[in-house]
Amino acid sequence: MPELPEVEVTRRGIAAPLLGARIASARLGKPLRWPLGLEVDALRGLQIGAITRRGKYLWLPLQGDRAAGGLLMHLGMSGSLGLHAPGSAQALAAPGIHDHFELVTSAGVLRLNDPRRFGAVVWSPAIDALPAAQLLGRLGPEPFDAALTPERFHAGLALRRAPVKAVLLSGSVIVGAGNIYACEALFLAGIHPALRADRISRPRATRLLAALRLVLGRALELGGSTLRDFSDVHGASGAYQAQAGVYGREGQACRACGTAVRRIVQLQRSTFFCGVCQRR
DNA sequence: CGGGACGCCTGTGAGC
DNA sequence: TGCTCACAGGCGTCCC
DSSP states (O other): OOOHHHHHHHHHHHHHHHTTOBEEEEEEOSOOSSOOSSOGGGGTTOEEOOOEEETTEEEEEEEOSSOEEEEEEEOTTTOEEEEEOTTSHHHHSOOOTTEEEEEEETTEEEEEEOTTOOOEEEEESSTTSTTHHHHHTTOOOOTTOTTOOHHHHHHHHHTOOSBHHHHHHHTSSSOOOOHHHHHHHHHHHTBOTTSBGGGOOHHHHHHHHHHHHHHHHHHHHTTTTTSTTOOOTTOOOOOHHHHOSSTTOTTSBOTTTOOBOEEEEETTEEEEEOTTTSBO
16 A cells, blocks of 8 residues: 555654553554564553654654663555544454554554555664664665755666666665556656666656656645555545556556557566657 | 565455 | 456565
8 A cells, every 4th residue: 555655644644643652552463574573562651752754664762661662664565554542433443353563552542454464563672773774774765855866866776777667666766656656757757667777867867856756745745645545544545546647557548648558567566657758 | 786586465356 | 146367555585
């Protein structure tokens, strides 16, 4: 479900209510990607600090009398976080079969629902200590980091011979664009997804960076509602098909030129593009 | 090291 | 209606 905008929307939805909340109890469901790395009951009594995001990871700092650290969370492919107000029907309801992590706090019940269980919740003594540092260490710059100039972005692409779509998905030159937004940004920038990253000129790299920011920023404004089955806390989903330029539109007319949108497979993932509008 | 395949899981929709 | 198959928003690990 989540690419960067959806993770950021999630963060914005839970950060303020959970700031300063105290954990009354915690519970694990079926195993996620990795073990928690801590006895789940050890979370009891810890106080939640300011929740941050790096790439598609969320960091929940936790402070207690004897323990300090935090939880590094990832929503994987199908994860979502729900925060249910104390005393609400949802908070009182038993966890669903796909609720695999739960924090009962003074500010409500936080539940990670993740059918495919590619997501993760991992204890780390600090965000810059193992194991968090190991996972975050390979991430490239944030898309809206002002330090990521067109020059630097272009320089990053120039080091890679793989297809530009693969480089975007790798997250080493820029984080946050998943399969959908990578396709959409390449379409907006008029760049063929199979073009080698190091063959992209400075002007085209500049356009691609702008397109990535546009696509991710727009999704953020729309509250992450551009994904197929993403729903916010109010259950609003919306506008997916209306937003997509190429993603999921194989065989349909390109909105710019009318040519049939094509689908190819790269890294075992679908890539959608317009063979006319997007040049090598 | 870079590049690409694999595997982790469950759910859903299309086609028969 | 029920089965099978392809495919789904990610990413760490492993092998070349």
